[in-house]
Amino acid sequence: xxxxxxxxxxxxxxxxxxxxxxxxxxxxxxxxxxxxxxxxxxxxxxxxxxxxxxxxxxxxxxxxxxxxxxxxxxxxxxxxxxxxxxxxxxxxxxxxxxxxxxxxxxxxxxxxxxxxxxxxxxxxxxxxxxxxxxxxxxxxxxxxxxxxxxxxxxxxxxxxxxxxxxxxxxxxxxxxxxxxxxxxxxxxxxxxxxxxxxxxxxxxxxxxxxxxxxxxxxxxxxxxxxxxxxxxxxxxxxxxxxxxxxxxxxxxxxxxxxxxxxxxxxxxxxxxxxxxxxxxxxxxxxxxxxxxxxxxxxxxxxxxxxxxxxxxxxxxxxxxxxxxxxxxxxxxxxxxxxxxxxxxxxxxxxxxxxxxxxxxxxxxxxxxxxxxxxxxxxxxxxxxxxxxxxxxxxxxxxxxxxxxxxxxxxxxxxxxxxxxxxxxxxxxxxxxxxxxxxxxxxxxxxxxxxxxxxxxxxxxxxxxxxxxxxxxxxxxxxxxxxxxxxxxxx
Amino acid sequence: xxxxxxxxxxxxxxxxxxxxxxxxxxxxxxxxxxxxxxxxxxxxxxxxxxxxxxxxxxxxxxxxxxxxxxxxxxxxxxxxxxxxxxxxxxxxxxxxxxxxxxxxxxxxxxxxxxxxxxxxxxxxxxxxxxxxxxxxxxxxxxxxxxxxxxxxxxxxxxxxxxxxxxxxxxxxxxxxxxxxxxxxxxxxxxxxxxxxxxxxxxxxxxxxxxxxxxxxxxxxxxxxxxxxxxxxxxxxxxxxxxxxxxxxxxx
Ligand SMILES: Nc1ncnc2c1ncn2[C@@H]1O[C@H](COP(=O)(O)OP(=O)(O)OP(=O)(O)O)[C@@H](O)[C@H]1O
Ligand SMILES: [Mg+2]
Numbered sequence: 001x002x003x004x005x006x007x008x009x010x011x012x013x014x015x016x017x018x019x020x021x022x023x024x025x026x027x028x029x030x031x032x033x034x035x036x037x038x039x040x041x042x043x044x045x046x047x048x049x050x051x052x053x054x055x056x057x058x059x060x061x062x063x064x065x066x067x068x069x070x071x072x073x074x075x076x077x078x079x080x081x082x083x084x085x086x087x088x089x090x091x092x093x094x095x096x097x098x099x100x101x102x103x104x105x106x107x108x109x110x111x112x113x114x115x116x117x118x119x120x121x122x123x124x125x126x127x128x129x130x131x132x133x134x135x136x137x138x139x140x141x142x143x144x145x146x147x148x149x150x151x152x153x154x155x156x157x158x159x160x161x162x163x164x165x166x167x168x169x170x171x172x173x174x175x176x177x178x179x180x181x182x183x184x185x186x187x188x189x190x191x192x193x194x195x196x197x198x199x200x201x202x203x204x205x206x207x208x209x210x211x212x213x214x215x216x217x218x219x220x221x222x223x224x225x226x227x228x229x230x231x232x233x234x235x236x237x238x239x240x241x242x243x244x245x246x247x248x249x250x251x252x253x254x255x256x257x258x259x260x261x262x263x264x265x266x267x268x269x270x271x272x273x274x275x276x277x278x279x280x281x282x283x284x285x286x287x288x289x290x291x292x293x294x295x296x297x298x299x300x301x302x303x304x305x306x307x308x309x310x311x312x313x314x315x316x317x318x319x320x321x322x323x324x325x326x327x328x329x330x331x332x333x334x335x336x337x338x339x340x341x342x343x344x345x346x347x348x349x350x351x352x353x354x355x356x357x358x359x360x361x362x363x364x365x366x367x368x369x370x371x372x373x374x375x376x377x378x379x380x381x382x383x384x385x386x387x388x389x390x391x392x393x394x395x396x397x398x399x400x401x402x403x404x405x406x407x408x409x410x411x412x413x414x415x416x417x418x419x420x421x422x423x424x425x426x427x428x429x430x431x432x433x434x435x436x437x438x439x440x441x442x443x444x445x446x447x448x449x450x451x452x453x454x455x456x457x458x459x460x461x462x463x464x465x466x467x468x469x470x471x472x473x474x475x476x477x478x479x480x481x482x483x484x485x486x487x488x489x490x
Numbered sequence: 491x492x493x494x495x496x497x498x499x500x501x502x503x504x505x506x507x508x509x510x511x512x513x514x515x516x517x518x519x520x521x522x523x524x525x526x527x528x529x530x531x532x533x534x535x536x537x538x539x540x541x542x543x544x545x546x547x548x549x550x551x552x553x554x555x556x557x558x559x560x561x562x563x564x565x566x567x568x569x570x571x572x573x574x575x576x577x578x579x580x581x582x583x584x585x586x587x588x589x590x591x592x593x594x595x596x597x598x599x600x601x602x603x604x605x606x607x608x609x610x611x612x613x614x615x616x617x618x619x620x621x622x623x624x625x626x627x628x629x630x631x632x633x634x635x636x637x638x639x640x641x642x643x644x645x646x647x648x649x650x651x652x653x654x655x656x657x658x659x660x661x662x663x664x665x666x667x668x669x670x671x672x673x674x675x676x677x678x679x680x681x682x683x684x685x686x687x688x689x690x691x692x693x694x695x696x697x698x699x700x701x702x703x704x705x706x707x708x709x710x711x712x713x714x715x716x717x718x719x720x721x722x723x724x725x726x727x728x729x730x731x732x733x734x735x736x737x738x739x740x741x
């Protein structure tokens with residue numbers, strides 16, 4: 001058996017069984033009754049003490065959703081989801097009422113500690129084991145349990161809180177921007193999310209402010225048969241800058257769990273938003289049983305001139321990923337970037353990519369996508385680059401590289417290009433390669449184990465994208481990549 | 491001591507090595523010469539443990555240990571090192587990162603602690619200097635876009651860092667200009683020691699002027715056809731491989 005073949009066999013058994021975050025926290029929770037109807041929408045809204053306008057907005061979305069069809073154009077296959085067989089709201093009982101770090105259920109703190117997420121500001125401040133200085137919003141099932149470093153951030157004028165809190169404390173901002181990038185009627189999952197969204201993060205960076213630290217939200221699905229529908233809204237006012245990171249995990253379960261999030265970014269004049277994701281939802285077991293369905297709508301609006309939005313994603317988890325973080329380049333001279341590493345193993349299916357919609361003059365975009373397929377997985381890059389009639393001098397540069405490990409997996413590239421303005425320059429490069437037996441042997445003959453060799457080669461393959469991640473998360477991500485492809489390391 | 495007895499090896503079902511015998515005592519340097527296609531690289535790969543090279547008969551022992559029992563990384567850990575005739579490129583992996591992974595993997599397997607970053611950097615710097623390899627080259631992805639000479643020097647650098655006890659050099663001299671040849675030869679000579687054995691595969695007497703071997707073996711059709719002292723290489727230089735059934739005349 002050739003070395004690569006053997007690696008493939010081995011890889012097939014791992015990943016999924018290697019999932020380190022598969023534990024379940026036994027904690028009492030409050031749930032809405034199973035199923036979805038107007039009453040459930042009202043229940044969620046009432047639980048969150050929402051204003052009338054928001055309830056109305058949710059109900060409209062719900063009515064619209066009932067008329068919509070699940071999209072089928074993506075290169076993913078799964079049994080039909082029974083939307084009436086899910087819980088749409090689940091919250092740890094202890095989170096009702098006010099919450100400061102001191103009041104957070106120790107069981108929850110322990111959960112996050114186990115996940116390696118620092119929630120104790122003192123520890124972070126004391127620089128325990130070089131913990132990165134990052135403000136964290138921790139979302140557990142349907143609610144945010146705590147947000148750290150709030151005070152320090154508010155000194156800089158930065159608002160960082162859960163979206164439920166923002167609805168309460170900053171209703172004007174929420175009402176002004178919610179749904180302004182991803183309309184409530186955008187697509188099947190986004191519309192569903194609009195009707196039942198639970199929690200998520202809210203960020204507002206005022207004019208001219210450079211956010212003094214990394215912001216991060218950590219999502220955890222814990223409860224059974226519960227969909228997670230979080231909603232994130234980030235607004236960077238004129239000339240401001242913010243870097244934000246999202247992480248996620250879930251327990252191992254035999255059933256599939258639905259995660260349908262919406263993320264909206266708004267960058268005003270000269271503002272910059274850097275949004276990074278390390279997606280590590282439970283991918284299912286080695287036979288393809290269980291795992292998260294990750295159907296997410298993420299979109300950034302470069303609303304102001306010379307604004308910039310950059311998406312960086314590392315996708316290692318989920319049974320099925322359906323995700324296209326996009327940029328609307330509305331402002332003149334605005335810029336969109338998309339850097340992606342998508343690793344699929346076992347029976348995972350990934351259909352991911354981006355859309356760069358050039359509307360303004362002199363807009364530019366850059367797409368670097370690295371897909372790695374192993375096991376029996378399927379990995380599709382789907383991208384759209386378009387230039388509007390008025391988008392003179394639109395420029396795009398796209399590189400799509402795929403790496404195959406073994407011969408039972410698939411990698412596909414589906415690029416769409418539409419230029420309605422003749423001055424547009426769009427460049428596209430794509431490659432597909434394999435880890436060769438010779439490369440592997442070269443590494444082995446230098447003493448590396450097969451797992452180390454594969455991890456090294458893959459890390460080399462994704463290097464351009466890794467470098468886009470915030471420093472604090474690079475090493476960790478490198479390790480995650482190794483873990484999702486091999487058995488021994490970590 | 492390396493002992494190869496009656497070695498038969500197949501590649502893709504075709505027998506390439508056909509009863510090869512060779513003894514390399516510890517501390518000695520032996521040259522292997524022979525016409526194109528005689529099986530020199532095949533022998534090198536079999537020693538390093540390449541997968542598709544199937545040993546059908548015979549034995550290889552290294553200091554009494556059965557090498558054929560070990561997978562390639564275990565062989566590296568016990569001290570086998572192959573300087574490749576065609577070193578592989580690994581895009582995106584900085585040469586420095588690769589060297590560090592290799593050194594630490596081998597150290598780990600030998601039960602030694604991993605080197606700290608400063609210690610490692612110091613070690614690389616020192617070894618690289620002798621081979622005229624600059625820091626810029628070490629930052630580049632492994633062998634990607636390296637010139638032929640740079641690749642070969644990089645192989646010797648790896649050899650110096652991993653401190654193997656059995657070095658197999660497969661045409662490390664081919665593609666080198668005169669200056670590079672001297673640098674590489676000096677690098678190899680610096681590693682000569684009582685504890686280290688070397689098999690130097692080459693087509694050219696020129697290399698053996700710098701790395702003077704204890705013995706020279708001529709491979710032909712998968713066997714050692716003749717062995718002798720350094721003078722054998724000089725003789726081949728004049729007569730070519732005609733008597734061994736090769737087409738090549740004097741190099
Ligand atoms: N993968 C392979 N499949 C079939 N034949 C092979 C394969 N690899 C090597 N061979 C054959 O084995 C024989 C010996 O090859 P090898 O590379 O060992 O020769 P060599 O002595 O190193 O030659 P050179 O001096 O040209 O480097 C050649 O006839 C070659 O064609
Ligand atoms: Mg050869």
